[in-house]
Amino acid sequence: MTTNQNTKFLVGGAVIVIALAYLIYTGVTQSAVYFITPSELAAAAVAGKAYRLGGMVAPGSVHWNPASLDLDFALTDGKGRVPVRHKGTPPDLFGEGRGAVVEGSWTPDGYFKATLIMAKHSENYQAPHGDPSSAAYEEMIRALQRRAPR
Numbered sequence: 001m002t003t004n005q006n007t008k009f010l011v012g013g014a015v016i017v018i019a020l021a022y023l024i025y026t027g028v029t030q031s032a033v034y035f036i037t038p039s040e041l042a043a044a045a046v047a048g049k050a051y052r053l054g055g056m057v058a059p060g061s062v063h064w065n066p067a068s069l070d071l072d073f074a075l076t077d078g079k080g081r082v083p084v085r086h087k088g089t090p091p092d093l094f095g096e097g098r099g100a101v102v103e104g105s106w107t108p109d110g111y112f113k114a115t116l117i118m119a120k121h122s123e124n125y126q127a128p129h130g131d132p133s134s135a136a137y138e139e140m141i142r143a144l145q146r147r148a149p150r
Helices: 003-032 038-043 135-147
Strands: 050-057 063-065 070-076 081-087 099-106 112-119
Touching: 038 050, 038 081, 050 081, 050 112, 081 099
Parallel strands: 081 112
Antiparallel strands: 050 070, 050 099, 063 070, 070 081, 099 112
């Protein structure tokens, strides 16, 4: 190879390395923030923009209409509170005082329109407390039997 070819090869290689580094950096930084909090959304909400919002389902805020599949609730982070509306059934682990992450957009009418609800749960398993003959233990055994490979 001549000196001119070596220079072109090095410049081309450097461009490729820089492009790959940029793609990796933007991918990591965009996925690092899993969701914003209700107080962060309240500080800078943009109507129509897609968000992933996470917080605790505020006690007393859940209103569910099974006939129309309308679900209204509020997410809070202790500082801010955001009203959320969703059309569809809530996940099994969804409930007041529990963590949830919703995807959707902020509306000009002052509420968050959720298209997806993900219930958050603890990664720590806690066995039911009390008498092993209690209903909680019986339900746990039934659930395990339903999932057991045959």
